[in-house]
Amino acid sequence: MTVLDTRPDDAYANDRAHVFHSWSVQGAITPAVITKAEGSWFWTADGTKYLDFSSQLVNMNIGHQHPKLVAAIQEYAAKLCTVAPSFANDARSEAARLIVEAANTDCTPAHFTKVFFTNGGAEATENAVRMARLHTGRFKILNHYRSYHGATNGSITLTGDPRRWPSEPGMPGVVKFWGPYPYRSAFYAENEAEECQRALAHLDNVLMVEGAQTVAAIIVETVVGTNGILVPPDGYLQGLRDRCDRHGIVLIFDEVMAGFGRCGEWLAYQHWGVAPDLVCFAKGVNSGYLPVGGVILSDAVAETFQTRQYPGGLTYSGHPLACASAVASINIFREEGIVEHARTLGTDVIAPGLEKLMANHPSVGDVRGLGVFWAIELVRNRATREPLVPYNATGADAAPMNEFAAACKSKGLWPFTHFNRTHVVPPCTASVDEVETGLAILDEALTVADAYVTG
Numbered sequence: 001m002t003v004l005d006t007r008p009d010d011a012y013a014n015d016r017a018h019v020f021h022s023w024s025v026q027g028a029i030t031p032a033v034i035t036k037a038e039g040s041w042f043w044t045a046d047g048t049k050y051l052d053f054s055s056q057l058v059n060m061n062i063g064h065q066h067p068k069l070v071a072a073i074q075e076y077a078a079k080l081c082t083v084a085p086s087f088a089n090d091a092r093s094e095a096a097r098l099i100v101e102a103a104n105t106d107c108t109p110a111h112f113t114k115v116f117f118t119n120g121g122a123e124a125t126e127n128a129v130r131m132a133r134l135h136t137g138r139f140k141i142l143n144h145y146r147s148y149h150g151a152t153n154g155s156i157t158l159t160g161d162p163r164r165w166p167s168e169p170g171m172p173g174v175v176k177f178w179g180p181y182p183y184r185s186a187f188y189a190e191n192e193a194e195e196c197q198r199a200l201a202h203l204d205n206v207l208m209v210e211g212a213q214t215v216a217a218i219i220v221e222t223v224v225g226t227n228g229i230l231v232p233p234d235g236y237l238q239g240l241r242d243r244c245d246r247h248g249i250v251l252i253f254d255e256v257m258a259g260f261g262r263c264g265e266w267l268a269y270q271h272w273g274v275a276p277d278l279v280c281f282a283k284g285v286n287s288g289y290l291p292v293g294g295v296i297l298s299d300a301v302a303e304t305f306q307t308r309q310y311p312g313g314l315t316y317s318g319h320p321l322a323c324a325s326a327v328a329s330i331n332i333f334r335e336e337g338i339v340e341h342a343r344t345l346g347t348d349v350i351a352p353g354l355e356k357l358m359a360n361h362p363s364v365g366d367v368r369g370l371g372v373f374w375a376i377e378l379v380r381n382r383a384t385r386e387p388l389v390p391y392n393a394t395g396a397d398a399a400p401m402n403e404f405a406a407a408c409k410s411k412g413l414w415p416f417t418h419f420n421r422t423h424v425v426p427p428c429t430a431s432v433d434e435v436e437t438g439l440a441i442l443d444e445a446l447t448v449a450d451a452y453v454t455g
């Protein structure tokens with residue numbers, strides 16, 4: 001018997017008996033068994049077909065089971081499944097070359113030179129911080145409250161959202177500050193320009209009292225993902241760059257969710273033409289067909305480790321099969337114009353579609369995003385902006401969002417919800433028809449949220 005002979009009922013029973021799930025009360029979950037997936041769709045064991053408006057965990061940028069990517073993995077698996085990281089390997093070398101090339105898009109002269117491969121996003125942020133500390137000889141790391149950077153000891157300390165709380169105190173030396181969020185400004189700003197200017201003034205104050213000369217790195221999600229699809233106002237990333245240059249601080253952009261097509265660019269920072277010193281990536285680089293992530297190093301940071309040992313490593317750093325899938329994925333992105341398609345889906349289909357939803361539904365307080373990376377923020381009252389559910393709501397408090405998600409699922413759409421938001425994050429390869437189908441389902445499901453509107 002092979003795993004392909006396993007019946008869905010057994011898959012479910014063995015899951016409940018033996019699989020320990022992330023972020024879950026183990027006894028309270030009933031995971032759907034997925035039996036098949038293709039493009040923007042997946043099927044559960046009872047035969048229900050869902051439009052994947054979550055791209056799983058916002059990683060399935062190329063869509064499910066892309067035939068060329070599956071074939072490339074099969075082909076390379078037959079050649080060489082794995083070798084230790086100390087050897088050179090064709091798949092790893094080519095993946096590094098292509099990733100550096102993607103990172104250098106629009107950078108003249110080339111700014112990035114090397115890639116340190118990890119198994120995913122958390123290890124990428126952990127290692128980026130380690131590199132920044134060694135490069136600068138400093139200790140402190142500054143980052144945003146509204147953020148997610150992973151769940152290992154260091155990366156969960158970087159994480160600003162409540163998932164950090166049970167793991168505190170975590171890694172020493174991390175200091176949080178407020179980033180821009182025009183819809184719920186921490187600075188009482190009334191427009192994007194004011195938000196940008198005040199957020200940077202706030203950071204200047206934090207740098208002053210922390211001692212800018214003690215700060216190794218500022219790490220931010222280029223576009224904040226799970227915590228709200230917070231697109232930085234024009235000028236904000238450049239403001240971070242200027243401050244890092246002024247104080248000798250390493251600028252790290254976490255592009256684990258925002259990168260590789262999601263924002264309609266190879267890497268999201270290309271939208272603003274601001275390059276960091278280190279880039280963290282994972283997810284979209286190969287759509288998670290195999291686990292891989294990493295840190296892209298600028299020449300200046302890479303140089304530090306030309307004559308000095310890098311004190312970090314992983315058995316599967318640069319795993320050949322995972323790297324072969326990244327090579328294939330990047331080549332498919334190029335051949336099929338997927339980055340450009342994602343950009344156009346954003347400007348021509350999702351942006352106008354969400355404006356219509358906002359016009360139709362009093363529960364929609366704000367819509368924002370770019371590429372295929374959008375949030376619909378749900379409120380009880382547009383005037384006061386009271387969120388549909390409280391921050392970090394659970395149980396009965398979270399009921400309105402749970403009902404909204406259930407309504408989406410009952411109509412065949414698998415949503416990505418977080419707090420009082422639903423994110424519109426289908427695969428970058430979704431067709432115009434598929435996105436419009438999804439928006440039509442959201443249009444119906446939003447009546448559930450409208451019922452809670454009081455203002």
Ligand SMILES: Cc1ncc(COP(=O)(O)O)c(C=O)c1O
Pocket residue numbers: 057119120121122123125148149150151221225226254255256257258282283293
């Ligand atoms: C911005 C960001 N950074 C880091 C991570 C952690 O990645 P992983 O789950 O692969 O460890 C995530 C995961 O969602 C993320 O969105």
